[in-house]
Amino acid sequence: MRTITLIIVHCSANRAGSALRLADIDRYHRSLGWKGCGYHYVIPTDGTIETGRTEAEVGAHCKKHNRHSIGICYIGGMSADGKPADTRTDAQRTSLRKLLEALHRKYPRALIVGHRDLDPQKDCPCFNAVSEYADLQPH
Template identity: 80%
Template sequence: MRTITLIIVHCSANRAGSALRMADIDSYHRSLGWIGCGYHYVIPTDGTIEPGRPEEMVGAHCKNHNRHSIGVCYIGRLSKDGKPADTRTDAQRIALRNMLERLRRRYPDALIVGHRDLDPQKVCPCFDVANEYHDLQPC
């Protein structure tokens, strides 16, 4: 069993309204020679929570942090004109919170962070994860 200390929120860097799904990310990551989707969960614009890589497997979503984290990715990040923005739909907001609540019950000591909190070169996921989910953080 892996020790999980981080739950990392990502975005896919697609334009708002993208029809991308976990299967598309899985195909792309396989084309890179990976064993499949690097995220453990993907949340398309309709708010469906799609499983990617099994939680017991190390992800491929955040350099230097994969061994001790779970990666959750929402589809979006770019506004219609291609600028970084929080493009989550209402359905994605609800699904992401529900997913994070479930993961916190499973991993009560894990911090919930955004990719950008671990790599200042990134803007992903285009919102302040720690602030938005402060009520879910460990005491």
């Protein structure tokens, strides 16, 4: 079993309303020579929680932090004019919270962060995950 110290939230950097799903990301990541979707979970705009890698597997989503983390990606993160934006639909917000609640129960010592909290060069996931999920942080 891996030791999970971080749950990292990402956006896919697609424009609001993108119909992308896990299968598309899986295809794209395979085209890069990876062994399938780099995230553990993907949440398309309809709020489905799609499973990519198993939690036992190391992901490929955040340089230097993959070994000890779980990666979740919601589809979106860009406004219609291509700027970083929190484009989560109500269904995505609901599912993301539900998933994080379950992961928090399973990994109570893991910090929930956004990709940008680990790499200041990034806007991803275009909202403040640390404060939004303050109630699910280790205490």
